[in-house]
Amino acid sequence: MNVQHFAAVNVARPYRYHDLGQGAGEIRGSGPGTELITRLNPGDWSSSDKAAAAAAVSSSSGLPSSNLSSSTLSSSNVVAVQRLVQGSTPVTTAVMPVRVPVGVPAPGPVSGPANSISFGPSDFTALSYFTSPALCCQHQQPPPPPPPQPHPSSTRYKMGSMQSDEELATLQKLSSEYEPDVQGPLVGKRQSSQAITAEYANADPAFVRKTRALPQKFSHYRTVKGDGNCGWRAIAFGYFETLLRLGDKNQIAAEEARLKSLNNLLNVAGFQEHLYEDFVEETILLLREVASWVPVTDDGAALLAKFNDSSISNAIITHFRLLTSAWMKTHADAYQPFIPDKTVEQYCATQIEPYQVEIEHVGMNALIDCLIKSAGFAVEILYLDRSAGEEVNTIRFELETSAGEAVFPDAATMRLLYRPGHYDILYKVEDVAELLSAATQVQLVSDLESFSPIRDVPMASTYGQFNPWFAEIPGMSFVPGVPSGLSGLSGLSGLTGYGGLGSLSLMPTSFAPAAEPTVPQPSMTPSALPISPTPTATTPSFRPSKYEYEAEFTPAPPANLPCQTATFRNSHYNPAHFLNSEFQPEMWTPETEIKSESKSPDQIRH
Amino acid sequence: MAGSQRRIAKELAEITKDTPEGVTANLVDESDVYRWSILMEGPEDSPYAGGQFKLLLTLPVDYPFKPPALKFETKIYHPNVTNDDKGAMCLGILKSEEWKPSSKISAVLRTARSLLAEPNPDDAVETSIAEQFKNDRKEFERVAKEWVTRYASKRA
Structure with a gap:
């Protein structure tokens, strides 16, 4: 069995397994080669929910389960906690029961599943992420329920002995073929950030506290589709939107020149021009269009439409991925310390360049260093997590002097809201x-004509x-x-x-x-x-x-x-x-x- | 759409100019750039030597953002190719989470051919063949050669 493969899938789409079916279950594994006991409460589970939970377990721990064929996860309210620990530490995976308040409608413009969750009484310290479907990338629309699957009444597995390699291969295949059914636009319309508060109204108190404070500082937000590219797309959109907002044609022309000259960087990093030129071209074309939209007459609707054209949007983020990769490779000393187990080269090949692999913090740093800071912009990332405090934690990225002072204290700032595994865009008023x-x-x-009646x-x-x-x-x-x-x-x-x-x-x-x-x-x-x-x-x-x-x-x-x-x-x-x-x-x-x-x-x- | 067609046309031109060894590529239908017919010769020093395998390369509409799919239309006894009428090849770089838009079709074809020369039993789709490849190499090679003569001999 190829455990490594499971793990890779898990890293690439961390959100996939967290949005599980309703019900209760507990699964313990105490390390490779030992018995995995699965206790499910059959009465509470629909077959699809069981299959979804089973998929989560098998995927996170590398242990087998049957009926993995139901690959679409149901989207009601159970929280899966995954803790993958290396070495001899036990691999623990638990699917926890939650109490779901009845009759709470899904509020706000996000028409997702019921967004309210409260936690069962327990000491789930490992639960640092994912308390509601809204936290997962695929929160905009619930996926269609999978076809009912026959499910064995007993779910007791022994590793190795009971599962043939064929079955494992099938499971592996299903796991690797799994595609989350993410709906909604690539980049959403700007909406009131009250919607975030509403989404979390019944979530963990830490979230309630932080999301309640959010709209006071950030009046609006914009969703970005959680298709594995959201961090990239959010930055890319923010970059163009900031240029549009500033409305300085000279600056846009300067950015065009700068991005063209960055082709040299791509060449140095060993990318072939005939492969990247298509992606670069889309970026340059959109920059020119942005210049032609100044002064803005449509509140950025044209830009939004461009970014929802997948061929344009994807080409641009691919361009930015390649730029980031090239930047990291040419500044390896700066990034290697943050990549413990790989060379920068390997990291770029597996985490930066592949399409649909979500951006991680190192990649975000490199992207901002390469693209945003040099444009004279700043980025603030607001981390919405369960850490202590009344407000979300903010990290600001901007061009700094060697003394650590901002070069442009008034730099135009784009803001991202980070919830574990997902980025959205935030706006100040x-x-x-x-x-x-x-x-x-x-x-x-x-x-002015309409003023004439006066x-x-x-x-x-x-x-x-x-x-x-x-x-x-x-x-x-x-x-x-x-x-x-x-x-x-x-x-x-x-x-x-x-x-x-x-x-x-x-x-x-x-x-x-x-x-x-x-x-x-x-x-x-x-x-x-x-x-x-x-x-x-x-x-x-x-x-x-x-x-x-x-x-x-x-x-x-x-x-x-x-x-x-x-x-x-x-x-x-x-x-x-x-x-x-x-x-x-x-x-x-x-x-x-x-x-x-x-x-x-x-x-x-x- | 237009973007993917342009990119594919570019790659097709490149492949016809600089063909990977032992591979020929043509469009199945001149009006459809998304389906390529591939003829791949079995690598020397492998049980597949002397065989000629027909493959179908299907490119998604949103290529290069989604990976192409490669399938064997000629039956082949190989741990990484499904032994059914689909003949799907399990190739690392074709997995959607590993696919890079900056990868090229010619690289895909080269990797596919090197997989014929060196099967990867650890990432197999046909586990029984993989077991045999690992434990009973002689028998594996015998069956593989037999299949080559039965299904993949050059009849032309």
Whole structure:
């Protein structure tokens, strides 16, 4: 029997076996050559669940089980703990019972299996990973149930003697042919990170604590398909999206030149040009397209579509895999210490270059060193695990001087959420706002026409008098029908498609949603929009700005375009600015306000 | 799609220019680049010497991101080839978790032929043949040669 092969499969797809059927069982193995006892509780198990659990056991420990032919794992709530220990230490595999709360619907936009799990009373210290299906890479859709398999009532095995080599070979074959049925898009739509909290609402307290803190700092997230490439794809997507977000055509051109010159690196590492040129070409083509999309008008939808085209997306991550491999081989001294049992060459051949092999920490380091840092970007990886603490642990990767100081302290940052075995993309609210503001700005120009009805309204001496009328404009009540606070976040993601945006968008600052959704912020209610002088408008505006209205100030009506007075012409309340493609409206972000009270007023960029 | 066709066409051109030893490759159907017909000669110094084996190489649509599949259309007595009508060959680099998009078809064919010269009984699909290969090499070679004369002799 080829145990090594089993192990290899296990490393390559660590998530595959953890999502097991409902029921209870306990399996003990005390090392090679000894008896493996399997106690199952037949009443609680559907046949597919049994087969799935059996598959997990046989795969993780290299011990045989029958009925492995059911290779699709069922996706309800049992946690498998696997601990593969080398040498003489016993190999332990346990399938643990869990209590499943009844009647908890799967919340959030992730339409997966019931996402709620609580743990049975036990001392499962080995359980460091995988508490809910959501933790596994294949969490987006439950795989279809496998066809019912006959299952022996007794599951008592002895190693070697009872299983013929033929059976083992069959098991081996089934194991190696197993393909997890992962569904969903390669890269998902951006959604509110409240969904993560909801997913974990009933999970282990450590997760509940950490995921609850998550949306306060990171307003949105984006799923990446767990097909063995998620870490690669997340970084690749983040790289292009950051370039798009920054919207600097010169920078994109510089990146194109840099990536082309990195072909030399591939040559040095011994890759043949006619093999890698197709992959490189897709990267270069997409870079050029990204440049052509600046300024962003679609909130990155075109980029998302490109990344969901598997031939483009796969070519790009293959390019990045090859680059990483070449980088590691040419900087072997830096990475060898982190690879205990292989040479860098072997590691690249087995863990970096093969398609569908998930990225590990060393590989992630090399990828970031090679691709991201040199682009002047930084990466933060947030580790969502069961370690102590109130928040996820964050590790920041960026270009540093030899003294350990950041070379670019303000580097654009992409953020990944790491749950054991899987990467997704996270966003802070300002990342989203930057992408959105560019989009809404363009929309404003086209929507200036829709502003015209105001010209027909008899101008009142004070805004207060036509405030009721103002409130009737569709969209003027910001994100209607949703409670304040929390809603700011979820509303934001749908903003570009929001019909009434045009009339609202004259005040782009109002888009900044509440940073701390769990704390209702009265200042974010529609009445606090700077343009709507409800009684609260007599108090100073909610953010400091040198362009603030005087209490009694009445701006010239838009009908007076083009403007007559220099004061108003230079004001950012002058809609004519929106005809200037270079104009960037001032944005309110809670972060900057807190951090830099003193310098915040000068955020207007030209 | 287009990407995979371009890559395959490139590799086909390379193989016709620089053919691996003892292997000829052609498209089964000129309009379909995803199916290749391979003629492989049994390596000298192996029980398969003198035989000519017909193989079918099938490339997935998302090649090179998924590995090609190789199967023997000529019956062969070999521990790493299934002894049924499928004739699937168990080749390490063709496993999906080991497949690299930067691998080439010519490398696959070279590896396949070297597996004929040196079977790998430790990664066998036909375990009884593997046992025989390990324990009774003479008998294995006798049967393998017999199969070559019966199924794989060059009739042309």
